Amino acid sequence: MPLFRRRSGGEGGQDRAGRRGFGLGRRAVRAVEPRLDPTFGDEAVRAALGWAAAGDWTALRPALAAADGAELTWLAGAVAEVAGVEEWTARAVADAPEDALPLLLSGARHVSWAWEARSRAQAKYVTEEQWKLFHQRLDVAEEQLLEVAEREPSWLAPWYFLQISARGASLGPEVATCRFEAAVRRAPGHLASHRQRLQQLCAKWGGSHEAMHGFARSAMLGAPEGSPLGELVALAHLERWLDLPEGEDHAYLSGPAVVAELQEAAFRSVLHPDFVPVRGWQASFNTFAMAFSLADQPKTARLLFDALDGFVTESPWHYLTGDPVRAFRVHRDRCAAN
Known part of the structure; x- marks a missing residue:
């Protein structure tokens, strides 16, 4: 029981x-x-999330730049959950349009931000305005993350977040499968990508x-x-x-x-x-x-x-x-x- x-x-x-x-x-x-x-008690991660909350991109960027693969994906996901990140990442992207890192964070944040708009309620309880905001934010995420994937073809992170946006935007099983396969080609045992595939199924x-x-x-x-x-x-x-x-x-x-x-x-x-x-x-x-x-x-x-x-x-x-x-x-x- x-x-x-x-x-x-x-x-x-x-x-x-x-x-x-x-x-x-x-x-x-x-x-x-x-x-x-x-942060699970990790002081380095705690510092990174503190910089994200404060909008201190100058301090946060070196921590992200030092990570790669699953580590970068995990950190980007953690930062994407911090309220207000969408504001300063927009400025960071405008200030350094050639830099893929702020674009990645902005895309990841827009995925998380979209789900915040939708809420965890069943679809029948989501309002028309919530749906509209949900899809607007996913559209931004899609554009930014696909650009990151094109600029940095070896990166796992954009393909991980693109799996989530594809499910939310109902892009269909072929797109979902393609994005999962792109993620696991870059990191075959990546658990988080497998979790997203499980949700899709x-x-x-x-x-x-x-x-x-x-x-x-x-x-x-x-x-x-x-x-x-x-x-x-x-x-x-x-x-x-x-x-x-x-x-x-x-x-x-x-x-x-x-x-x-x-x-x-x-x-x-x-x-x-x-x-x-x-x-x-x-x-x-x-x-x-x-x-x-x-x-x-x-x-x-x-x-x-x-x-x-x-x-x-x-x-x-x-x-x-x-x-x-x-x-x-x-x-x-x-x-x-x-």
């Missing part, structure tokens, strides 16, 4: 049920206070459960043991769980076949001896922790919660409640008591 009912409407809606009466028991141990920290985006699960499993098995791509299996099962009515969802996720697949995926990826943590590894651990907790597998979930040391990621906990920290805390404490 889950500790929270998932949020109604999947991506939107309100927290429907709150906590469902699980006692913590005698074995509960006071743990590190959970927190949402996009979800039923809620016009795909199917069969295609989603097939992609997740083939990606995991096609990667060496210790690869983080095993997370895709857990994400696929959470997407399927999210699509089921109450009662059926828990029966599905806690069923023997699904539990076996989750265990295989975890011990082939994040819990494998060859797993090497890279920037943002906490997201994978949060995904598996939530999946195992909902599947009534507290012992395996504890391994993941312990490794996280209180670091919470918004996804996938936002599927349960508008307060990811609360959801993380309740599930972690419940698993610690079992």
